[in-house]
Amino acid sequence: MRFGPMEWFAGSTLQARLRGLGVLAGQVAQQARQVADDEHRSALDREAAARHSIESASAGDALIRQAMIDAARTAAPTIDEAVRQLAPGLASLAPEAPAWRSPESVGGRTAEWVRVGHFALPGERALPVIAPLLGTSGWSVIADQAGSAHRLLSSVAVRLLAAAQPWLVRIDTYDPQLTGAMGVLRSVSSEHPDLLPRPVRAPADLRTAVDGLIDVSAARAARLAETGFATFGAMMAAQGWNLDPYRVLLILDYPAGIDEAMQQDLLRLARTGAGRGITFLVGCDTTVTPERGVDPYELIDLLSPVEIRGDAISLNWLPDVPVRIDADLDAATTAGIAESIIGLATRAELPVAPFENTLPGPTPWWQPVDDELRTVVGLDDRDQVELRLRTGNPALPHVLIGGAVGQGKSNLLLVLIHGLAARYAPSDLEMQLLDFKHGLEFSALGPGRDREFWLPHARVLGVHSDRTFGLAVLRHVTEEMTRRSDQFKQRGVTDLSDYPPEPDRPPRILLVLDEFQVMLEDDDDIAEEAARLLERLARLGRAYGVHLVLATQTLDGMSRLATRRGSIFGQVPIRIALKTTSADSQAILREGNRAAGLLRFRGQAVLNQNFGDPDDNRQILVTFADKPKLAELRRQLFAKAGPAVRPPRIFHVGEPARLLDLAAAPQPAAGAGVAAWAGMPIAVTEQPVTIDVRPEPGAGVVVLGDGPADAWGVLSGLAVSSALAEAGRRPEFVIMDAVAGDPELDQHRQALINVLTGLGCGVEVVQGPAKIIDAIFELRTRLREGRVNQPSHLLAYGLHAVPRMAVQLPGAFVSPKDALQEIVREGPASGLITFGWWNRLPVATSQLSYTRADVSAAVFLRHPQDGVRSVCGPRARWGSEPYRALVWDGINPEPIQVVPFAPLTSADADHLVRRWAAS
Numbered sequence: 018m019r020f021g022p023m024e025w026f027a028g029s030t031l032q033a034r035l036r037g038l039g040v041l042a043g044q045v046a047q048q049a050r051q052v053a054d055d056e057h058r059s060a061l062d063r064e065a066a067a068r069h070s071i072e073s074a075s076a077g078d079a080l081i082r083q084a085m086i087d088a089a090r091t092a093a094p095t096i097d098e099a100v101r102q103l104a105p106g107l108a109s110l111a112p113e114a115p116a117w118r119s120p121e122s123v124g125g126r127t128a129e130w131v132r133v134g135h136f137a138l139p140g141e142r143a144l145p146v147i148a149p150l151l152g153t154s155g156w157s158v159i160a161d162q163a164g165s166a167h168r169l170l171s172s173v174a175v176r177l178l179a180a181a182q183p184w185l186v187r188i189d190t191y192d193p194q195l196t197g198a199m200g201v202l203r204s205v206s207s208e209h210p211d212l213l214p215r216p217v218r219a220p221a222d223l224r225t226a227v228d229g230l231i232d233v234s235a236a237r238a239a240r241l242a243e244t245g246f247a248t249f250g251a252m253m254a255a256q257g258w259n260l261d262p263y264r265v266l267l268i269l270d271y272p273a274g275i276d277e278a279m280q281q282d283l284l285r286l287a288r289t290g291a292g293r294g295i296t297f298l299v300g301c302d303t304t305v306t307p308e309r310g311v312d313p314y315e316l317i318d319l320l321s322p323v324e325i326r327g328d329a330i331s332l333n334w335l336p337d338v339p340v341r342i343d344a345d346l347d348a349a350t351t352a353g354i355a356e357s358i359i360g361l362a363t364r365a366e367l368p369v370a371p372f373e374n375t376l377p378g379p380t381p382w383w384q385p386v387d388d389e390l391r392t393v394v395g396l397d398d399r400d401q402v403e404l405r406l407r408t409g410n411p412a413l414p415h416v417l418i419g420g421a422v423g424q425g426k427s428n429l430l431l432v433l434i435h436g437l438a439a440r441y442a443p444s445d446l447e448m449q450l451l452d453f454k455h456g457l458e459f460s461a462l463g464p465g466r467d468r469e470f471w472l473p474h475a476r477v478l479g480v481h482s483d484r485t486f487g488l489a490v491l492r493h494v495t496e497e498m499t500r501r502s503d504q505f506k507q508r509g510v511t512d513l514s515d516y517p518p519e520p521d522r523p524p525r526i527l528l529v530l531d532e533f534q535v536m537l538e539d540d541d542d543i544a545e546e547a548a549r550l551l552e553r554l555a556r557l558g559r560a561y562g563v564h565l566v567l568a569t570q571t572l573d574g575m576s577r578l579a580t581r582r583g584s585i586f587g588q589v590p591i592r593i594a595l596k597t598t599s600a601d602s603q604a605i606l607r608e609g610n611r612a613a614g615l616l617r618f619r620g621q622a623v624l625n626q627n628f629g630d631p632d633d634n635r636q637i638l639v640t641f642a643d644k645p646k647l648a649e650l651r652r653q654l655f656a657k658a659g660p661a662v663r664p665p666r667i668f669h670v671g672e673p674a675r676l677l678d679l680a681a682a683p684q685p686a687a688g689a690g691v692a693a694w695a696g697m698p699i700a701v702t703e704q705p706v707t708i709d710v711r712p713e714p715g716a717g718v719v720v721l722g723d724g725p726a727d728a729w730g731v732l733s734g735l736a737v738s739s740a741l742a743e744a745g746r747r748p749e750f751v752i753m754d755a756v757a758g759d760p761e762l763d764q765h766r767q768a769l770i771n772v773l774t775g776l777g778c779g780v781e782v783v784q785g786p787a788k789i790i791d792a793i794f795e796l797r798t799r800l801r802e803g804r805v806n807q808p809s810h811l812l813a814y815g816l817h818a819v820p821r822m823a824v825q826l827p828g829a830f831v832s833p834k835d836a837l838q839e840i841v842r843e844g845p846a847s848g849l850i851t852f853g854w855w856n857r858l859p860v861a862t863s864q865l866s867y868t869r870a871d872v873s874a875a876v877f878l879r880h881p882q883d884g885v886r887s888v889c890g891p892r893a894r895w896g897s898e899p900y901r902a903l904v905w906d907g908i909n910p911e912p913i914q915v916v917p918f919a920p921l922t923s924a925d926a927d928h929l930v931r932r933w934a935a936s
């Protein structure tokens with residue numbers, strides 16, 4: 018045992034002090050030289066002056082004292098400068114300095130050197146004494162009074178945290194004797210336990226902390242070997258941004274509570290800590306009897322000794338310099354500093370790594386695809402990090418991305434999508450992009466009102482998709498896989514990467530499902546089929562060039578997924594986890610891999626390309642994609658793709674379909690008749706759902722349910738498609754509008770009239786109940802007399818608003834509804850087809866005596882389910898969602914859900930007429 022009297026305190030002579038001052042100036046200047054080369058020369062000059070003063074002093078105390086004062090004065094600027102370089106700001110300022118009360122002083126720069134105390138001669142300004150700490154194995158502090166070591170250690174901890182940029186120093190404390198020495202920073206521990214964990218008291222808790230540090234040490238050793246940096250500090254300095262803090266282990270009252278096994282681990286850490294950014298601060302208690310097998314000096318000898326006696330401190334790197342202990346920081350000041358540390362840590366963000374800096378220049382855009390798709394997604398501590406989507410050897414086909422709300426998932430998806438789009442041509446890579454929750458991010462990728470360009474690779478854009486559409490996309494891609502399987506057989510290849518780069522080689526498909534778990538959430542048929550298809554795509558997609566990107570905010574508590582985890586995620590080797598909970602870190606990476614739970618910043622991620630094996634974790638900073646710059650990139654890619662590039666099929670759960678988006682002309686039905694557009698299917702196709710309208714009994718369509726504007730939308734689809742299909746025969750339309758007078762609805766009607774007349778149709782408009790009744794009789798007369806044009810259409814809008822439809826005319830045994838029924842029933846044989854809207858089935862039934870023989874097709878808007886069932890059958894389900902309609906044509910066994918067309922506006926009408934008149 019070497020604890021005992023500290024003989025090196027036995028009084029210093031003035032000469033020794035003078036010598037020490039020279040050493041101090043020399044050593045500090047030496048360190049400063051490494052930091053600031055331009056200070057080198059002047060530091061040397063001042064040092065030489067100091068030495069000269071010392072050497073020229075002749076014997077005699079007074080002279081020596083004077084020499085020493087001169088030396089201190091001369092050396093002071095050197096020391097000040099060196100201190101500014103090595104331990105700037107709060108790392109070295111005296112406790113009385115006003116900067117301690119200014120929040121701006123906190124977080125200036127992470128300092129490897131820290132103030133230990135000060136040095137002063139009588140009547141002279143005190144000089145700070147600093148010593149290297151971070152980047153060394155650390156200090157052992159031995160004091161003659163119990164409290165001194167604690168006070169010094171706690172002030173060093175405050176200085177470290179206060180000077181450091183947020184999150185770049187973390188201090189773990191072991192306080193086995195419950196001294197509460199770190200109590201001054203308790204509020205920091207409460208708010209940010211990852212920055213300053215609460216001091217632990219039990220050996221088991223120290224064990225957890227030490228195990229964590231051993232992992233950190235091993236990971237850093239591997240990283241240093243990989244990057245070639247000599248030390249953690251050099252690596253930090255070179256990378257310009259940082260994800261990993263210096264780690265400090267503060268042990269109070271050592272060796273209390275340290276057993277032999279712990280001691281061995283501490284020794285291992287201390288031996289290697291200096292280069293790996295792991296530092297010890299050990300306060301020794303010489304009254305503690307070490308446990309068996311523990312020799313405290315084994316650890317102490319690995320650290321720099323700091324000895325305190327009374328108010329004097331001695332450091333063995335500054336022998337003979339009489340360092341004095343500083344006054345304590347007052348409690349109010351420390352509390353203010355703690356608040357500032359908390360505020361800074363809470364607001365901390367990483368620097369931004371711009372996405373555009375990782376793009377290839379435009380010349381090599383669209384490289385040929387060989388056996389993989391590659392793009393940069395971020396930076397690690399040294400390099401750009403590429404994501405590689407490979408079909409084989411090693412197979413890295415699919416990606417799972419997770420991260421809590423607001424941690425940068427959408428940004429990462431945009432980086433991935435645009436990075437690939439800049440590198441591969443649309444003929445080699447097409448994208449199907451679905452977002453089940455937010456929508457907005459992907460909507461920018463399609464064409465817009467003021468945006469005549471889109472991402473040329475996007476074939477499908479599910480903007481705020483719903484589960485039914487998601488399922489349709491999964492089916493579509495699965496069918497494409499089957500088609501490719503036949504094609505591959507004919508070509509004698511088994512894998513897309515073996516397919517020769519010829520024009521018939523199919524493109525790779527990137528299928529991005531953001532918030533994919535939404536599809537699997539409910540316990541219903543959609544979830545069941547979606548899970549089955551996802552499993553199949555994950556398993557077989559690779560060979561056919563299908564790459565799944567599954568993104569999610571949380572998988573926690575997804576019971577359906579629990580049973581499918583292995584079969585889906587077992588095929589997804591690439592995992593990227595942004596900051597999230599420990600539970601989700603494990604759900605995304607792998608059971609036991611909590612690394613993403615320890616991430617601190619938005620944009621920071623764990624990239625793992627080996628099914629989440631913790632040994633393959635790689636911390637990255639995801640590049641940040643600025644939205645306007647992405648739009649500009651899309652504009653350029655669109656221009657490069659040329660005029661042939663088709664717009665993507667866009668699906669939006671919160672929007673109706675638009676007649677404007679329909680590029681395709683209607684296909685005439687087999688034989689005579691028209692395939693009238695009833696709405697857009699919830700499927701990956703640009704062809705609308707049609708109702709076969711032939712000039713025979715039962716032709717005609719009733720639109721039923723609430724929504725006067727929606728009704729104009731559906732009637733417009735039916736009318737416009739009929740007009741287009743019959744354009745050569747100049748069809749005529751009679752529009753009876755019983756609810757005219759609402760400006761908005763009138764605008765929709767007028768827009769429809771504009772389109773119909775623009776297409777060369779005759780249009781007659783009747784408004785108001787009284788005129789409508791007259792017009793009904795008039796039309797019946799024309800029908801009976803064979804005077805209706807062939808083809809003709811009655812658009813009956815809102816006849817539920819016409820009173821007295823059942824009242825017989827005076828002197829005649831006929832009511833308006835009888836006449837209407839005759840038109841609807843007998844009209845088709847003479848080429849007069851009725852498309853009409855009633856707000857409820859019972860009114861329509863009472864006016865039309867609606868039977869299947871009279872009108873075979875119905876389109877339901879918002880309508881009670883019992884009415885729907887009475888038409889479509891008892892098993893029909895109808896939830897009356899916005900922007901959904903249910904089409905029943907009596908031919909398909911099941912009614913079909915569609916997205917109805919929006920009613921027309923005058924701007925739409927001009928566009929449509931221009932487009933169709935030209936074709």
Ligand SMILES: Nc1ncnc2c1ncn2[C@@H]1O[C@H](COP(=O)(O)OP(=O)(O)OP(=O)(O)O)[C@@H](O)[C@H]1O
Nearest residue numbers: 369421422423424425426427428619620639640641
């Ligand atoms: N890699 C990054 N670098 C810098 N800032 C980023 C990065 N990623 C995201 N951000 C910032 O974080 C904010 C949230 O990002 P983003 O919208 O991508 O998160 P998210 O996880 O998709 O959020 P949520 O899904 O909850 O809407 C963005 O406004 C962006 O400014």
